[in-house]
Amino acid sequence: MIDLRSDTVTRPTAAMKQAMFDADVGDDVWGEDPTVNRLEAMIADLLGKEAAVFACSGTQSNQIGVRVNCQPGDELLIHSTGHIGVFEGGGPAVLSGVTVRQLNGPKGMLSVDLLKDQPRVDDQHYCRTRLVCLENTTNIAGGYVYSLSQLQDVSEWARRTGLRMHLDGARFFNATVAAGYSPEDVADCFDTISICFSKGLGCPMGSVIVGTAADMRMARRVRKMLGGGLRQSGIVAAAAIYALENHVDRLQVDHDNAQTLARGLAEIDGIKASAEETESNLVFFEIDPSLGTAVQFAAAMKEKGVRVGPMGGQRVRAVTHLDVSADDITTALRAVRDCMACGFSDQQLTGSGPYSK
Numbered sequence: 001m002i003d004l005r006s007d008t009v010t011r012p013t014a015a016m017k018q019a020m021f022d023a024d025v026g027d028d029v030w031g032e033d034p035t036v037n038r039l040e041a042m043i044a045d046l047l048g049k050e051a052a053v054f055a056c057s058g059t060q061s062n063q064i065g066v067r068v069n070c071q072p073g074d075e076l077l078i079h080s081t082g083h084i085g086v087f088e089g090g091g092p093a094v095l096s097g098v099t100v101r102q103l104n105g106p107k108g109m110l111s112v113d114l115l116k117d118q119p120r121v122d123d124q125h126y127c128r129t130r131l132v133c134l135e136n137t138t139n140i141a142g143g144y145v146y147s148l149s150q151l152q153d154v155s156e157w158a159r160r161t162g163l164r165m166h167l168d169g170a171r172f173f174n175a176t177v178a179a180g181y182s183p184e185d186v187a188d189c190f191d192t193i194s195i196c197f198s199k200g201l202g203c204p205m206g207s208v209i210v211g212t213a214a215d216m217r218m219a220r221r222v223r224k225m226l227g228g229g230l231r232q233s234g235i236v237a238a239a240a241i242y243a244l245e246n247h248v249d250r251l252q253v254d255h256d257n258a259q260t261l262a263r264g265l266a267e268i269d270g271i272k273a274s275a276e277e278t279e280s281n282l283v284f285f286e287i288d289p290s291l292g293t294a295v296q297f298a299a300a301m302k303e304k305g306v307r308v309g310p311m312g313g314q315r316v317r318a319v320t321h322l323d324v325s326a327d328d329i330t331t332a333l334r335a336v337r338d339c340m341a342c343g344f345s346d347q348q349l350t351g352s353g354p355y356s357k
């Protein structure tokens with residue numbers, strides 16, 4: 001089975017498992033796990049920040065970020081497609097007492113133009129606008145990559161305006177590899193940054209939040225409160241260290257495969273795809289409604305040994321990652337051509353994930 005539904009489906013390589021097997025461990029809640037400590041120091045150094053805190057998942061590190069930057073009664077501004085507002089179970093409301101204000105704009109991105117009239121005036125009637133959350137790369141908006149100047153513009157405005165900045169960097173290194181900017185330059189634009197190891201970097205689990213030493217002390221407290229204080233978590237931190245050393249540069253391979261896939265899809269009748277709009281490892285395309293729905297298409301593809309992610313209506317997501325080779329892309333394109341030739345409007349798919357409803 002070629003699984004293009006998500007880059008979360010990657011399985012640890014033999015070398016990564018060996019690194020996990022060999023990890024030195026201790027009790028991380030007591031700060032005594034040498035591997036977790038090494039990972040946190042490595043990532044803080046890489047981003048030019050004072051400290052980092054290892055977390056269980058990207059959802060957890062994002063929600064820690066919201067709690068660290070905000071007080072109950074505050075509000076955060078985010079694009080309407082942003083993960084923190086849509087796919088984290090209402091976490092800001094439940095865990096931080098923070099309301100989410102979603103803004104619309106092109107490519108899942110926020111700009112000073114979109115933001116400049118949004119902060120609420122200081123008046124007892126209003127919640128306090130406190131935080132701007134950006135996503136880079138954007139996920140369901142289309143896998144787009146912010147330029148450094150876009151990030152810097154929003155950041156300078158936010159600082160002038162007294163707002164904090166959080167980056168949902170679930171695919172942080174996809175962005176740095178695609179855009180060619182340094183992790184430190186991106187991190188400079190934000191107070192807190194969340195990065196996932198369980199996506200393109202190929203780890204079984206784990207995320208990190210990065211920021212000032214004071215904010216990371218608070219992050220540690222929030223993590224404990226959320227039940228995310230782990231003990232011998234060096235076992236998984238070792239996978240993250242392995243990934244930072246071995247799986248960052250190779251993200252370019254995923255981006256190249258995504259380009260090949262998008263180009264191939266664009267040539268198939270009944271499919272609307274664009275290599276130009278494909279900026280990272282996420283390929284989005286649309287199925288001609290006369291042929292069936294995205295869910296029906298995904299069901300037919302599954303029969304042919306290729307899994308893709310229906311996103312509702314006609315939209316499909318296909319994600320390249322560590323476990324997808326250039327040959328797999330050729331095979332996947334052949335399966336798509338077969339499906340388009342045979343038709344799929346009679347297909348049914350069960351268990352197709354959160355996006356397809």
Ligand SMILES: *Cc1c(COP(=O)(O)O)cnc(C)c1O
Pocket residue numbers: 057058059060062083084135138139168170171196198199
């Ligand atoms: C995957 C993802 C996350 C984290 O999700 P988890 O399921 O907690 O790993 C956060 N933000 C974005 C944009 C993501 O794609």
